[in-house]
Amino acid sequence: MWDFLQHLSYWNWLAFGTLLLILEVFGAGGYLLWIGLAAASVGLLTFVFPGLPWAGQFILFGLLSVLTAVFWWQRQRSAAKPSDQPGLNQRGSELVGRTFALHEPISGGRGKIKAGDSLWLVVGADLPAGTPVRVVGQNGVLLQVEAVQPG
Template structure:
């Protein structure tokens, strides 16, 4: 076994890096990407310095793996910025503040409005059909409404 470790060449590192990058394509979620890049870097260093001992190669591989992963993680954390469309996946948030006519009366705190081509479940004070209401809040798919004067 020690004999095979002493015979490591740049081809071994490049093959290992390629294998890790291929496995990353199948959905590792970014974990194998930076380890594969580190293996490829060690392969390039081994090509440039063919007499590099195997122990140094493994130490370089470990250090480069950790370094590339930490640098990418830090970059991702600093690059995160708030969305310019905060309500993108909050269906119904665009209805807040708008006025509608009750489609079904609010009875025992529940009723329905028609917004566009959709019916929305609403909660609020008991009101008859045809009353004008304003959407004042949202709790999941339930819109909270109040009567308009």
């Protein structure tokens, strides 16, 4: 083992970096990309400075791995911005605050309203069909409704 470490060459680092990048292609989610690039960088530095001792190579690899991961994390964090369409892919959230007539009575706490061309399950106090209700919230596919007070 010591003999291998004493004669660690740039080919070993480039092969290790290539292996990590290949594994990244199979779905590591970005984690191995930065470690693979750090290994390839150590390989290039070992090519340029062939007398670099193995301990220095490992220290350099560790530092580059941490630095590239932190750099990417900060870049991703600064690039994240709030969506200009916060309700996107949250079907039903656009119905909150709107008023509808009950399509089917609320019985046992559950009923249905018709919104556009869709029927929605609703939860609320028992009410007869045709009663105007306001959507006050959403819990998954269930809309929470309350009776609209006249006036």
